[in-house]
Amino acid sequence: MFTTQRQTIIEFLCAQAAIALKNAQLYEQAQQALRDLQKAQLQIVQSEKMSALGSLLSGVAHEINNPLGFIAGNVSMAQDNLTDLLEHLELYEENTAAEEIEDHAEDIDLEYLREDFPKILKSMNVGVEQMKNISTSLRIFSRKDQEHKTKFNIHDGIESTLVILKHRTKANHKRPAIEIIKEYAELPEIKCFPGQLNQVFMNILANAIDAFEEANVGKTYAEIEKKPNQINISTTNVDENEVKIEIEDNGSGMKPETKERIFEQGFTTKGVGKGTGLGMAIAHQIITEKHGGEITCDSTVGEGTILRIILPIV
Numbered sequence: 001m002f003t004t005q006r007q008t009i010i011e012f013l014c015a016q017a018a019i020a021l022k023n024a025q026l027y028e029q030a031q032q033a034l035r036d037l038q039k040a041q042l043q044i045v046q047s048e049k050m051s052a053l054g055s056l057l058s059g060v061a062h063e064i065n066n067p068l069g070f071i072a073g074n075v076s077m078a079q080d081n082l083t084d085l086l087e088h089l090e091l092y093e094e095n096t097a098a099e100e101i102e103d104h105a106e107d108i109d110l111e112y113l114r115e116d117f118p119k120i121l122k123s124m125n126v127g128v129e130q131m132k133n134i135s136t137s138l139r140i141f142s143r144k145d146q147e148h149k150t151k152f153n154i155h156d157g158i159e160s161t162l163v164i165l166k167h168r169t170k171a172n173h174k175r176p177a178i179e180i181i182k183e184y185a186e187l188p189e190i191k192c193f194p195g196q197l198n199q200v201f202m203n204i205l206a207n208a209i210d211a212f213e214e215a216n217v218g219k220t221y222a223e224i225e226k227k228p229n230q231i232n233i234s235t236t237n238v239d240e241n242e243v244k245i246e247i248e249d250n251g252s253g254m255k256p257e258t259k260e261r262i263f264e265q266g267f268t269t270k271g272v273g274k275g276t277g278l279g280m281a282i283a284h285q286i287i288t289e290k291h292g293g294e295i296t297c298d299s300t301v302g303e304g305t306i307l308r309i310i311l312p313i314v
């Protein structure tokens with residue numbers, strides 16, 4: 001009697017324990033599933049963001065190229081034509097002394113025109129060169145990644161990203177232009193997914209620019225000019241296997257508890273609509289999982305932040 005009662009209790013407890021265990025297992029599984037989902041979400045967001053932006057940019061670059069080539073060709077032809085015209089004009093002047101022509105020349109300030117017109121064409125040429133540069137950068141930045149890694153000059157990646165971000169780094173009415181100081185080492189091309197690395201550079205640089213906005217609050221133009229917003233980008237050849245990229249800003253910096261969570265998916269200190277908290281999580285995933293590298297962060301409130309990336313060369 002006593003033993004059967006005991007038996008029942010033990011059985012009951014066992015069943016309870018089994019249920020608890022099962023629950024724990026299920027819980028563990030659910031947690032793992034959640035982690036997998038979050039990772040997948042990050043990958044989707046990353047590739048969606050990238051392919052949407054990438055195809056937009058390369059589309060724009062492509063569309064710009066035709067008219068650009070057209071203008072470039074015409075400007076250089078106009079320069080040749082103008083030289084001929086000016087020569088011809090000189091002959092006229094030497095061989096005619098009609099008053100009407102002389103009056104008109106004065107009216108239109110021919111002397112000035114003669115000097116200025118070639119300059120106008122020259123500056124149009126400079127503009128065309130700049131646009132070609134932008135178009136090339138757009139194409140480098142939005143490189144579509146193949147399934148396999150390709151060799152890539154990461155300086156090209158950084159440079160093209162800076163061109164894309166130009167509208168955010170140039171001077172505005174609140175502050176002078178953000179100074180970009182570069183110390184590039186002689187680096188070999190590295191085997192990587194260029195489009196993804198460009199996205200990492202973009203996410204880091206965008207954060208630095210955001211950090212300046214925060215640091216500049218309450219400061220006058222003159223105050224900022226005295227201690228300018230600066231981004232230092234340096235690359236180092238660590239050894240034959242690795243390269244190092246450091247991106248440092250002297251913006252707002254981070255409190256230790258923010259720094260701890262910087263790579264956490266969805267963690268943001270920015271207002272709604274300003275930050276999604278994905279930039280650094282995506283960067284972390286791209287550097288560590290896709291490239292077998294490392295990304296770390298150092299920061300001091302009020303002083304600035306440095307992001308260090310180590311990437312294997314092959």
Ligand SMILES: Nc1ncnc2c1ncn2[C@@H]1O[C@H](COP(=O)(O)OP(=O)(O)OP(=O)(O)O)[C@@H](O)[C@H]1O
Nearest residue numbers: 207208211253268269270275276277278279280305
């Ligand atoms: N250079 C930096 N200076 C100061 N704080 C930074 C810097 N980089 C990141 N942070 C902090 O880390 C948080 C997470 O950065 P992350 O790029 O992942 O997200 P976000 O910039 O808030 O949003 P998203 O990049 O998705 O638009 C930021 O909200 C900010 O608090």
Ligand SMILES: [Mg+2]
Nearest residue numbers: 203207279280
């Ligand atoms: Mg960000």
